[in-house]
Structure formats: C-alpha cells, structure tokens
Amino acid sequence: MKKSALLILIVFTILFNTGFSQDSLKNITLKEIWTEYSFMPKSVRGIVSLKNGKEYTMIKNGSVVVYDYLTGDSVTTLVNANDLIPEGSDEPIKLRSFSMNNDENKFLIPTNSEAIYRHSSKADYYIWDVENKQLTPLSLQDKQQLADFSPGGDKVAFVRENNIYIKDLATNIESQITDDGKKNHIINGTCDWVYEEEFGFTKGFYWSPDGTKIAYYRFDETKVKEYTLTYYGDLYPDWKTYKYPKAGEDNSMVEIFVYDLPSGSITKVDIGEEVDQYIPRIKWTNNPNILAVQRLNRLQNHLHILLVDASSGNSHVMYTEENNYYIDITDNLTFIADNKYFLITSETDGFNHIYLYNIDGTLNKQLTSGKWDVTDVYGFDADNQLVYYQSAESSPFNRDIYQVDLKGRMTKISQKEGTNRASFSNNFKYYVNNFSTIVTPPEYTVNMSTGEEVRVLEDNAALRELLSKYKISKPEFFTFSTPEITLPDGSQIELNAWKILPYDFDPEKKYPVLLSIYGGPGSQTVRNSWGGFNYMWYQMLAEQGIMVVAVDNRGTGARGEVFKKMTYLELGKYETIDYIETAKYLGGLTYVNKDKIGIFGWSYGGFMASNALFQGAEYFNTAIAVAPVTNWKYYDNIYTERFMRKPQDNPDGYNNNSPINHVDKLVGNYLLVHGGADDNVHPQNSMDLYSALVKVDKQFEFMLYPSKNHGIFGGNTRYHLYNKMTNFLYEHLKD
Numbered sequence: 001m002k003k004s005a006l007l008i009l010i011v012f013t014i015l016f017n018t019g020f021s022q023d024s025l026k027n028i029t030l031k032e033i034w035t036e037y038s039f040m041p042k043s044v045r046g047i048v049s050l051k052n053g054k055e056y057t058m059i060k061n062g063s064v065v066v067y068d069y070l071t072g073d074s075v076t077t078l079v080n081a082n083d084l085i086p087e088g089s090d091e092p093i094k095l096r097s098f099s100m101n102n103d104e105n106k107f108l109i110p111t112n113s114e115a116i117y118r119h120s121s122k123a124d125y126y127i128w129d130v131e132n133k134q135l136t137p138l139s140l141q142d143k144q145q146l147a148d149f150s151p152g153g154d155k156v157a158f159v160r161e162n163n164i165y166i167k168d169l170a171t172n173i174e175s176q177i178t179d180d181g182k183k184n185h186i187i188n189g190t191c192d193w194v195y196e197e198e199f200g201f202t203k204g205f206y207w208s209p210d211g212t213k214i215a216y217y218r219f220d221e222t223k224v225k226e227y228t229l230t231y232y233g234d235l236y237p238d239w240k241t242y243k244y245p246k247a248g249e250d251n252s253m254v255e256i257f258v259y260d261l262p263s264g265s266i267t268k269v270d271i272g273e274e275v276d277q278y279i280p281r282i283k284w285t286n287n288p289n290i291l292a293v294q295r296l297n298r299l300q301n302h303l304h305i306l307l308v309d310a311s312s313g314n315s316h317v318m319y320t321e322e323n324n325y326y327i328d329i330t331d332n333l334t335f336i337a338d339n340k341y342f343l344i345t346s347e348t349d350g351f352n353h354i355y356l357y358n359i360d361g362t363l364n365k366q367l368t369s370g371k372w373d374v375t376d377v378y379g380f381d382a383d384n385q386l387v388y389y390q391s392a393e394s395s396p397f398n399r400d401i402y403q404v405d406l407k408g409r410m411t412k413i414s415q416k417e418g419t420n421r422a423s424f425s426n427n428f429k430y431y432v433n434n435f436s437t438i439v440t441p442p443e444y445t446v447n448m449s450t451g452e453e454v455r456v457l458e459d460n461a462a463l464r465e466l467l468s469k470y471k472i473s474k475p476e477f478f479t480f481s482t483p484e485i486t487l488p489d490g491s492q493i494e495l496n497a498w499k500i501l502p503y504d505f506d507p508e509k510k511y512p513v514l515l516s517i518y519g520g521p522g523s524q525t526v527r528n529s530w531g532g533f534n535y536m537w538y539q540m541l542a543e544q545g546i547m548v549v550a551v552d553n554r555g556t557g558a559r560g561e562v563f564k565k566m567t568y569l570e571l572g573k574y575e576t577i578d579y580i581e582t583a584k585y586l587g588g589l590t591y592v593n594k595d596k597i598g599i600f601g602w603s604y605g606g607f608m609a610s611n612a613l614f615q616g617a618e619y620f621n622t623a624i625a626v627a628p629v630t631n632w633k634y635y636d637n638i639y640t641e642r643f644m645r646k647p648q649d650n651p652d653g654y655n656n657n658s659p660i661n662h663v664d665k666l667v668g669n670y671l672l673v674h675g676g677a678d679d680n681v682h683p684q685n686s687m688d689l690y691s692a693l694v695k696v697d698k699q700f701e702f703m704l705y706p707s708k709n710h711g712i713f714g715g716n717t718r719y720h721l722y723n724k725m726t727n728f729l730y731e732h733l734k735d
Contacts, residue, residue, distance in 0.1 A: 028540040034719040041441040053427025069430040101153030105130045120202040151211040164189040187219040198638035199280045210288035214259045221252040229677045247640040267313045280329040325565040332377040381428035396558040397528040413451035419529035436530035471503040482581045496526045497551040512596035512733035520604035522557040553578035572657030579612040583619035598622035610659035617667040622732040626673040630689040631658040669732040670700040675708035
C-alpha cells in the first residue's frame with residue numbers, strides 16, 4: 001500500500017509540474033456542450049438571509065437547510081425533502097424554490113409549474129408548517145400565480161385566472177377580491193405580456209407593511225391587438241392567441257387600486273387623467289398608508305413618482321425627472337429614515353449614479369459621481385447609514401462592489417478583478433459573492449461587508465479541472481478606433497472588444513474570423529465574466545482554426561449616457577457602421593483572412609448580423625441571424641418606442657435601418673433561423689425578410705424550428721441548431 005501511494009504521488013507530481021501535454025488535450029464537441037452539458041458550472045441555490053442576519057438558507061438535495069454565515073456550520077433543517085408528501089401520495093413534491101413568512105416558520109412551495117410567458121408561470125402551491133411539520137395545499141382549485149404571505153404570515157394572496165384571492169390560514173377560507181378577470185381582456189394582480197417582458201416584473205399586487213391593504217394593478221387589454229402562435233405535433237395544430245402591442249399600436253389601459261382588508265372596500269388611485277402612459281412600478285413606502293407610484297409617459301422621457309394616500313386614493317407628485325432621450329426604469333427607489341428621504345439612481349449628470357432626495361423631492365446630495373456607471377444597488381444599511389452598490393468604476397469590463405455613506409464617501413469592498421455580484425444578509429454584515437472572469441467559472445464565497453472572504457461555498461474546481469484537459473485559448477481584451485467611430489460631438493472613441501485566437505495560433509498564417517455580436521441599447525457582450533455555453537462553442541471554433549471576436553458597439557452600456565443613447569431614433573445605423581469598421585480593422589491585421597469574415601447574432605444581434613452582411617458586403621462574406629427583428633415596427637411598443645418613438649413619427653428611422661430594405665445588397669452566405677412559436681420576436685420578422693429575399697432572387701438558407709420560442713430550446717433542438725450553425729460556418733469560413 002505504501003509503495004502504491006508513493007507511485008501515485010510521483011505520477012501526480014510529474015503531471016502537476018509539467019501539465020498535460022498538448023497531444024493529450026482534447027477537442028471540445030457540440031454533444032458535450034449541448035447534449036451532455038459537460039461544461040455547466042455548479043451554482044448555489046435557495047440562498048435567503050434569515051432575519052437575524054447571522055444565518056441563511058440553501059437548498060440541499062431538495063431540503064431547506066440553515067447555515068451560519070461565519071462558520072458555515074449547518075444549524076438546522078427547516079424543510080426536509082422526505083417530509084413533503086401530499087395527502088394521498090406516496091412521493092414527495094420536488095422543492096426547487098420557496099418563500100417564507102416573516103416569522104420564518106411557514107413556507108410557500110410551488111410545484112408542477114407551468115410556463116405562461118418567458119418569465120411568468122402558474123403552479124400548485126403548498127404550505128409547509130415548520131412547527132407542526134404539516135404540508136397542505138394552498139388551494140384545491142386550479143393552479144395559482146405569485147402566492148405571497150401577508151406581513152403577519154396569517155394570510156396568503158395569489159392570482160388565479162386573472163383575479164386576486166386571499167387565503168386566511170387560520171380559518172382556511174379562500175376569498176376572491178376581484179371578479180372581472182378574463183383572458184385577453186382584464187388582468188388583476190399580474191401583468192400583460194409587454195409589461196412582463198419590458199418592465200421586468202410579473203407580480204402586480206403588494207401587501208402594505210401592516211398587512212391591512214393590498215395595492216394592485218388592473219390591466220384592460222381589450223383594445224390591444226392579438227397575435228396567434230401555431231403549435232404542431234397533433235393531428236390539428238394548436239393556436240395560442242395573446243395580446244401583443246406592436247410599435248405605434250394601442251396599449252392596455254392600466255389602473256391602480258387598493259383593497260382594504262378590514263372593510264373589504266376598493267379604492268382607485270389617482271394616477272392622472274392621461275391614459276396613454278405607463279405605470280412601471282408601484283411600491284409601499286415605510287408608511288403603511290402611503291403608496292409610491294411611478295408614472296412614465298409613452299415616450300418614456302418624463303418620469304413622475306407620485307405619493308398616494310391609500311385611504312382616499314389622492315396623490316401628489318413627489319419627484320420629476322426628464323431626459324432628452326429616455327429613462328431606464330429600475331428597482332432602485334428606496335425610502336429611508338421613516339420616509340424623510342429616498343434614494344434613487346439617475347443619469348442626470350450623464351452617468352448612472354445614486355442620489356439622496358428629501359421626501360419633498362428636493363435634492364439632498366448626489367452620493368456617487370464620476371465618469372462611470374452604477375450598475376446595481378443592493379440595499380441600504382440603516383444602522384450604519386451605508387448604501388451598497390455595484391459599479392463599473394474600475395473598467396467597463398469589470399464589476400466591483402462598493403459602499404457609500406450619506407455624505408458621499410465611497411469605499412470599494414470587493415477584492416477580485418472581474419465580475420462581482422453580491423447578495424447581502426439582512427443586517428448587511430455579510431454577503432455572498434458570485435465572482436467570475438472570462439476564463440474563471442463562477443465562484444461563490446461568503447464575505448464580510450468589508451470584502452474579506454470568510455469561506456468558499458462553491459469554487460467549481462471540478463469544472464476548472466475538466467477545462468484543463470481541453471484545448472482552451474485564453475481570450476484577450478483589446479480596444480480599437482477608426483475615424484468613422486465618433487461621438488455626437490465628432491470626437492473619436494475606442495470600442496471595447498475581446499478575441500479568441502485559434503488554439504495553435506501561428507502569426508504567419510491568415511485565419512478566418514467570426515464576429516459574435518448583440519449590440520442592443522445598454523447591453524454588454526465584452527465583459528470580464530464567465531460566458532457559459534456560447535463561450536465553449538467559441539473555444540470549439542477556435543480549435544478548428546476560426547478566430548472569434550466580440551465587440552461592444554456604440555449604444556451599449558457601462559460607458560455613460562452619451563455613448564449608450566447616441567443610437568436614439570436610429571437603431572441599427574451606428575451599430576452597422578461599427579461592425580463594418582470592426583471588419584475593416586480585423587481585415588488589416590496580418591494574421592486575418594479579410595475575405596473570410598463572418599458575423600453571428602441572436603435577437604437584436606440577428607437584426608445587426610443581417611444589416612452588417614447586407615450593407616457590408618465588401619467586408620463580410622457570411623452571416624447567421626437567429627430570431628432577428630427585421631423591422632422595428634414588428635416589435636413591441638414599450639421597448640421599440642423607448643428608442644425609436646412611434647413608426648408614424650419616425651418613418652425614416654424605422655425603414656432606413658431595416659434589413660428588409662437592404663436585401664438587394666446581399667452577396668455573401670446567409671443563414672436565417674427562427675423559432676416557429678417565438679412570442680417575443682415573432683416569426684413574422686423572418687417570414688417577411690424571407691419574402692423580400694425571394695422577391696429579389698437572393699439565395700440563402702432558412703431553418704424554422706416548429707413550436708419553439710425565442711430561446712429555441714427543448715429536446716434535441718439546441719444541439720441541432722448549433723450543429724447546423726457550426727457546419728454552415730465550417731463550409732463558408734474554413735479553407
């Protein structure tokens with residue numbers, strides 16, 4: 001045994017010191033990426049800070065286990081997977097997510113979830129009582145949405161079939177508080193499709209802090225036009241019809257109401273006489289009778305925050321913000337010090353920063369400042385008067401975690417260069433950091449609020465070890481500029497990019513290039529963070545001799561308002577110029593084959609890949625466009641009008657930058673892909689582009705995936721799609 005152990009140690013030492021030989025390294029395969037998911041990093045699930053701020057929960061093997069932040073010791077198990085057996089069943093339900101009441105002794109657990117749209121779902125909810133170890137269904141009727149404990153934990157509100165219900169847990173009585181909900185007509189307590197997609201929320205009801213009231217949204221989408229998706233697989237197809245307001249078309253009429261539990265009365269909130277507007281957020285202040293309502297005009301460049309007396313519905317304007325372009329809606333509004341002040345982020349000085357306002361709407365102090373953007377706000381530590389936030393201060397490539405006090409003194413607390421994302425404990429003493437770089441899979445650690453690392457939750461060492469066995473090329477960040485890449489004042493500016501060189505790179509050779517892009521307003525592709533499955537695909541292409549490049553064009557994020565918003569009213573114009581300039585720059589490198597430069601993008605990226613190939617035929621020979629918008633008039637009005645206004649008010653902006661109007665310029669190789677049941681970017685986009693290409697007799701390849709949505713997932717679909725795209729690139733880019 002001792003000799004065997006010594007031999008193993010010697011072999012390990014040799015391997016450790018010399019590394020794997022190049023001949024022993026493996027090539028990445030598509031099956032490993034998209035069928036076996038070999039390169040999927042581990043994550044930590046179910047992390048919720050307990051009220052004491054010293055402990056947190058995690059989901060482990062279907063159970064909810066409590067851990068100590070500082071020591072990592074397991075304290076107790078609040079929910080045991082084996083106990084979750086419904087009456088009449090022999091098998092426990094699967095616990096994948098949960099919410100707790102404020103006393104942390106009751107859990108809401110959704111199961112048998114069923115997707116509605118991309119972000120919404122309905123499920124059978126169960127209540128787990130920790131003290132009695134009892135599992136009971138929330139309701140014996142149809143599936144529920146968005147179930148939420150009252151602050152006192154004695155009631156649960158939820159939505160079913162577009163109406164709001166309350167379940168009294170003491171009496172077991174279920175009460176219906178709205179009764180006019182009707183599919184494709186009236187929605188209570190949740191959102192229509194376009195609010196969900198573009199304002200980023202699905203829960204449309206909120207308990208007051210004392211649990212005596214519920215404020216809720218009511219959508220009347222009667223006048224919104226419908227779109228129908230077709231699903232195949234049975235003898236006759238199924239059709240799903242839903243409300244989808246395209247650019248320039250009617251929206252839902254949105255109202256806000258407050259339901260008073262003691263009296264059963266409903267009060268309508270005064271949100272003004274204008275009906276063609278948006279209510280992107282509502283939020284209770286620290287006063288249980290004062291509701292904050294955010295009101296945004298249809299052009300999305302004028303924001304009001306109203307304070308509402310919940311008893312009468314009367315309101316007044318607390319805060320006003322105007323912008324020459326548009327205002328991004330966030331969840332960063334925070335009321336502090338018994339409603340004497342509030343915190344909010346704004347691009348008022350040209351960069352996104354944190355501001356402290358008095359409750360009367362007068363500015364108290366700008367807390368952060370500089371030529372960089374705050375990218376997230378994590379919360380306010382009332383005891384220590386500190387705001388914790390994430391920013392791109394060090395570089396647009398990175399994300400760091402900072403704190404700032406109410407005098408504006410900023411302190412960086414994250415300690416690793418890359419992308420840091422924090423989840424703080426309730427007392428802000430600890431945070432769980434999700435850290436990664438472009439070459440480092442996610443690492444989850446517990447840190448002190450000073451940034452000091454306490455311990456590791458998950459380091460993905462197994463994945464890092466696996467990656468060491470493959471031919472991985474280290475991506476390189478770089479910047480470049482050309483005379484055509486300028487800001488509105490005419491000054492030149494550099495674009496940020498990264499490149500993955502072929503694994504056996506030889507500077508004496510000339511390589512084909514794939515430019516991978518997205519490019520939508522405020523987005524970022526060039527980040528020092530783990531790239532996931534597409535990153536492994538890019539590495540696979542690099543193994544096969546294709547150089548892969550990504551670039552963040554004008555209009556992307558983390559570089560201030562001027563850079564981000566210069567594409568206003570002309571989506572596609574400057575991005576196309578930037579991609580053509582990128583191809584020209586790359587084509588001038590000694591190791592690039594300028595005759596074999598391709599471009600690939602999905603969604604907004606598909607829109608841009610099409611434009612780049614059609615308008616840049618001299619510089620691109622190949623393009624793949626997946627689920628592209630082909631004219632912004634086909635897309636939803638909240639997103640589109642934010643950047644383009646209505647089609648009737650900006651016809652040139654819509655038409656001049658539509659790929660449909662440039663099909664006659666197609667010279668190279670074009671692959672167009674769409675999901676047949678894409679509820680986000682409708683197949684209509686590709687179908688009309690298809691017709692336009694045929695009309696001018698342009699040859700191209702087309703792939704439609706029946707019954708698949710915008711993500712083109714499910715079964716063997718992703719593998720099939722990437723196999724198709726890979727072969728297309730090999731055919732047209734490789735020698």
